[in-house]
Amino acid sequence: MTPAMTSADHRPAAFFDVDDTLTRGTALFRFLAYWYAVQGRPPHEAVRERQRLKAMTTAGADRAETNRAYFQLLTGAPAAEITRVAESWFRAELARGGFFHEPVLEALHTHRRDGHQVVLVSGSFPALLLPVLEHTGAHHLLCTEPEITPISRTYTGRLADRPHQPMIGRAKSEAVRELAAAHRIDLDSSIAYGDHVSDAPLLSLTGRAVIVGDDQDLRRLATHHGWHRLPKAPEPPPVPLPEPHPAPPGALL
Incomplete structure (x- = not known):
């Protein structure tokens, strides 16, 4: 009979939300502006889409619904092209500077030095997050996965038919539970970082938690649970836009 697993057999992890936690600003929208510029589309088109999604939130849509609406913008885009443009965008962000929220990035580096597993948990998608994972040295990625x-290897505008999609709210905590079981992670000795009340299920899952910023609902929870707090990320610098290269006629961008 296999003996029961004890906490000593497990290792701690640090779980990081990405947008507005690890980074300054929302990578999804920063990439959208860059991608539209690559296509030669005017800046106001990306602004219009961001405002449309914000209006959905104002009208009562939850983050999962607006997340799905964002990925409809990728409909018909070749996956290889999105990956290429995303890598170019990330290099441009690093060259511009100010992409990461430095106190949180330093916390991530400290967890890595201490031998913790580092996990990025985000509603964003692999094309944008894999460069972040490689740059920070994170070990695992849990995220939204567009179909x-x-x-043809093109985006359909829908999400993949698999569990925990989109990676928002309770889906984060459910995915983290599965990852912890698969990788022998002790959640009681682990820590999570997040900036929005939708991160509360994730923050409540670990033995320690850190809220980032001024979300009032999270601050009330932090007071109740004794969670720590880091300051809100400063406003990010403008998106570093490329010179436009309009797609040839018939291209699926």
């Missing part, structure tokens, strides 16, 4: 057609 890509198997033959």
Whole structure:
């Protein structure tokens, strides 16, 4: 009979929300502005889409709904092109500076030096997050996964038909539970970082938690649970836009 696993057999992890926690600003929208510029589309188009999604939130849509609406903007885009543009965008962000929220980035580096597993948990998607994972040295990625057609390798505008999609709210905590079981992570000795009340299920899952910023609902929870707090990220610098290169006629960008 296999003996019961004890906490001593497990290791701690640090779980990080990404947008407005690890980074300054929302990578999804910063990338959208860059991607539209690559296509030669005017800046106001990206601004208009961001305002449309914000209006959905104001009208009562939850983050999962607006997240799904964002990925409809990728409909028909070749996956390889999105990956290429995302890598170019991330390099431009690093060159511009001010992409990461430094206190949180330093906390991530400290957890890595202490031998903790570092996990990025985000409503963003792999094309944007894999460069962040590689740059920070994080070990695992849990994120929203847009559906890509198997033959043409284009985005369908829908999310993949798998559990925990989109990676928002309770889906984060459920995915973290599964990852912890698969990788022998002790959640009681782990820590989570987040900036929005939708991160509360994740923050409540670990033995320690850190809220980032001024979300009033999270601050009330932090007071109740004794969670720590880091300051809100400063406003990010403008998105570093490329010179436009309009797609040729018939391209699926």
